[in-house]
Amino acid sequence: MTAIPAHHADTVARLRREVCALHAELIRWNLVTWTSGNISARVPGADLMVIKPSGVTYDDLTPESMVVCDLHGTPVEGAHAPSSDTDAHAYVYRAMPEVGAVVHTHSTYATAWAARGEPIPCAITAMADEFGADIPVGPFALIGGDDIGKGIAATLAGHRSPAVLMRGHGVFTIGRDAKAAVKAAVMCEDVARTVHLAREHGPVDRLPQHHIDALYDRYQNVYGQRGPRQEEGADS
Numbered sequence: 001m002t003a004i005p006a007h008h009a010d011t012v013a014r015l016r017r018e019v020c021a022l023h024a025e026l027i028r029w030n031l032v033t034w035t036s037g038n039i040s041a042r043v044p045g046a047d048l049m050v051i052k053p054s055g056v057t058y059d060d061l062t063p064e065s066m067v068v069c070d071l072h073g074t075p076v077e078g079a080h081a082p083s084s085d086t087d088a089h090a091y092v093y094r095a096m097p098e099v100g101a102v103v104h105t106h107s108t109y110a111t112a113w114a115a116r117g118e119p120i121p122c123a124i125t126a127m128a129d130e131f132g133a134d135i136p137v138g139p140f141a142l143i144g145g146d147d148i149g150k151g152i153a154a155t156l157a158g159h160r161s162p163a164v165l166m167r168g169h170g171v172f173t174i175g176r177d178a179k180a181a182v183k184a185a186v187m188c189e190d191v192a193r194t195v196h197l198a199r200e201h202g203p204v205d206r207l208p209q210h211h212i213d214a215l216y217d218r219y220q221n222v223y224g225q226r227g228p229r230q231e232e233g234a235d236s
């Protein structure tokens with residue numbers, strides 16, 4: 001195995017802790033069954049990523065059990081075999097330099113949309129906020145190799161949505177960091193459930209595009225705490 005350059009050691013140690021801890025969020029939000037989801041994060045400035053080990057139950061995950069791989073999916077540091085989706089994550093990092101993290105789940109409602117091969121229409125404000133569009137469907141691809149990654153990148157490149165429903169499989173989300181990608185996975189399941197429940201009682205209309213655009217812009221650029229006043233602790 002190739003050694004990790006010393007100047008990346010602190011970052012890798014931090015990402016081992018972060019990626020490990022965020023798997024608890026997949027359980028907390030009921031997005032995974034047994035060992036069926038995974039999280040990875042890119043090591044900024046290096047052709048490396050930190051990813052969950054394959055098939056290890058979430059209670060047994062530790063920072064030390066995370067696996068560091070290069071961006072072709074080859075393990076570089078770690079005693080465990082990496083996630084079976086390692087090649088998919090690695091392909092996304094190679095193809096989408098702006099992506100800092102990838103999350104995969106089989107969350108129930110979103111995966112039901114994936115099983116139907118149907119995009120989730122952007123019908124509610126929470127969806128316009130986070131996704132800015134319908135949540136798209138990517139192609140079916142077998143696990144292992146580059147095909148899942150190719151499908152994710154081809155579907156999400158140039159798309160506002162940080163989530164894709166891989167046909168007949170489940171959800172992949174991307175983000176600038178692991179927390180953002182986990183948030184997208186949580187929100188994806190939430191809106192998948194809401195729109196599904198709404199459709200049980202009748203047709204659901206997509207929001208008008210100008211409303212989607214306005215909601216997305218506000219949530220991405222205005223919503224929440226931002227700017228120097230908050231950083232200085234001002235409260236009025």
Ligand SMILES: O=C(CO)[C@@H](O)[C@@H](O)COP(=O)(O)O
Pocket residue numbers: 035036037038052053054055056082083084085104143
């Ligand atoms: O999607 C699948 C299997 O369908 C896998 O991602 C899932 O079971 C998780 O596998 P890993 O434990 O990450 O190897």
